Amino acid sequence: PIRLGIISALQQEQNGLVDFMEHPQASTRGMRNYVGGTLWGIDAVCVLSRVGKVAAAATAATLIERFGVTHVLFTGVAGGVGEEVRVGDVVVADDLVQHDMDARPLFPVFEIPLTGQSRLPSDRHLTQTVARAARRFLHEELHEVVTEDDRHLFRLQEPRLHLGLVASGDEFIHSRDRLGDLRTVLPEVLAVEMEGAAVAQVCFEFGLPFAIIRTISDGANEAAPIDFLQFIDRVASRYAVGIVKQVCEM
């Protein structure tokens, strides 16, 4: 039977999701609150990891070892890196890379030492399901769950879904210079965030299927700190709840 672990870094990225849970049961482990229950008919455990690769890895490992999840879903926001990737778009990862992993000259840049992996693929089947769910949410539901004001504020005209490489590192990218460096070394990256590739590594090591969903909150440029805060406060959780609902109903 399926038990879905659902991680977000911050409260603002998952607000309201546990309100839809039937028979919620909370328990604390390692300074995090895990809430188990039934979400739209699916056995699930929701948790906030906080920010960064270590926080995300500890959370994923606990979900697997302590709460017995069979699948892991991460839902949150990211900075847009790809040329066509705009605020309000959704990026579903098909591959993840830790952009701050560099053990040269002992190992190739980005390779996770002694695993032979530099790009961690997400589960193909779960990722396809999540991508279909996200597309359905964007096309059929987004206009119902964001206000007119927010549509104007964030210029959400026709948000799109992208499938591709997501880069994670313990760094909030907020300058054109850093963004340019990242594009030079990893030209295919669509979005940058701080947890996905850590969850990917833990799930790879435990042999568990996982998928990473990211709504673009900012352009990883000088405006990123302000855009990010506004976006997570106003709309991020609408995306998370809407997409997770579509995933559970598939």
Ligand code: ADE
């Ligand atoms: N998450 C959302 N925006 C981000 C950015 N610009 N850098 C890193 N993580 C992010």
